[in-house]
Amino acid sequence: MSHPEIIIPFQWTEAAESIIYGSPPSSTPIIFICGPKNSGKSTFGRHLCNVLLHRYDRVGFLDTDVGQPEFSLPGCLSLHLIDEQCEDLAAISVKAPLKCHFFGDISSKRDPKAYLARIFHLFDYFVDEHRLTKPEKPVISMLPLVINTPGWVKGIGYDLLVEMIQFMKPTHVVQIRTTSEAKNLPAGAFWLDGNKEDDVSMINIAAPCTNSFNETILVQKQAQQLRENRIVSYFRQIVPAESNISTSKDLARVLASIPPYKVSISGIKIRHLHCHVPDSERFHSLNATIVGLAISSKESLNSKDHLPWCVGLGIIRGIDIFKDVLYVITPVPLCDLEKVDVLLQGLIRIPTCLLQVRGFMCPYMSSNVLNRLDPAGMDI
Structure with missing residues (x-):
């Protein structure tokens, strides 16, 4: 059709x-x-x-x-x-x-x-x-x-x-x-x-x-906006259905209020794609970024190319190196998220419309973190 x-x-x-x-x-x-x-x-x-x-x-x-x-x-x-x-x-x-x-x-x-x-x-x-x-x-x-x-x-x-x-x-x-x-x-x-x-x-x-020439220029200008729309649509899946969202600022505010998952830093591999990041800077570069959430396959463990399958994207909301924890929001189902053992950081940026809430990228306060050790769930 x-x-x-x-x-x-x-x-x-x-x-x-x-x-x-x-x-x-x-x-x-x-x-x-x-x-x-x-x-x-x-x-x-x-x-x-x-x-x-x-x-x-x-x-x-x-x-x-x-x-x-x-x-x-x-x-x-x-x-x-x-x-x-x-x-x-x-x-x-x-x-x-x-x-x-x-x-x-x-x-x-x-x-x-x-x-x-x-x-x-x-x-x-x-x-x-x-x-x-x-x-x-x-x-x-x-x-x-x-x-x-x-x-x-x-x-x-x-x-x-x-x-x-x-x-x-x-x-x-x-x-x-x-x-x-x-x-x-x-x-x-x-x-x-x-x-x-x-x-x-x-x-x-x-x-x-x-x-026409003008139409081609218009399409090129829209390319970045189309990419951002896809990313926004993807992370909007996290938002509860009953949320009243009419603008991108509303969406950013709701995402900022959603408790993130706690991920043990020592229990996961972090790979930086397309660039070399010194160990002293890897957490600074990782914070407030979009990452690929990946699962090592048998063949990736035995291969020099190391190509783990990606199950979705996440946003690193904050990092606490003293507690060995980083905070992630993602629409990836918990059953898949529990298997993730690799974070892939590339060059995909968070859409600007999701950065309209002051403090959105600040480290999450522990009082608002979903503690997966209590009866609500388990650690990721």
Whole structure:
């Protein structure tokens, strides 16, 4: 179903239907969507998922855009299983991922190697769980996968797209092209060397011809606001349903009054992403920041890459090094929070609208801390 303000071009409909109905039943598609920013990749990806759901009960969705993710939060790389139609192709939709990595930045340029490692880890997980035929699970059907990519298609961004396609070996590559050839990816199978051949189905579709210069500038200005809206929407889940909230200042005030969780500093690992922080400064850098709440997996414990799965984000409200405690607010369920053993600090900032209450980031008073040692619960 299209959004009232979004008209799916006939060429897009043909492309989506050719992927699902043009593929033999024995060949489950992996579709790689690429193109410059603001070309319509997200809209086409949602439309494609809707079409695929006519044939499959579920569709895998791998989100590799850390700046403008489709279903997850800024700074995250995530894998989703979509099982229902997207009725509004334009609405912001934050969904709980099947698996997630916290990259900690809104661009891959800061650490391209770490960016690819996390994407490949997610892809391998999907292939192992939902694409491979397993003797112990012979009745599990293979699921299609839609891969959403960022709009950085030049320089290192181009190199990353090439590496992703070569690693994932999709059945279809959908390239969205704009009227400005200088902004587009090279035509054809750009990821191949001249002497190589590939059996990937290449589909070129045109971006909707609505991008005037002024409109493009407007979208770029809104990017930061869209990221902040996603983060605000995520942390709003903590707020009790009966709270009377009409402004962002109301939301900030309610969040400031919510008792945080107590986390033992000595019982958790703290990892700083994208920068080196001296031991003497690590708590100063950690306080009043958004962190990824992660759980070490068996493979991360035995791997030099150490890629723990992220179960959500939290805000560090305060730190008391003398009591060996830091205070966290998060919508992550307690059953998952109890398993968290790694805090990942990146460069994702708290939205300015949540800093409007004086003292919001001050260390929490002990009288207002949820003491998990009393009958109300247990220590995290």
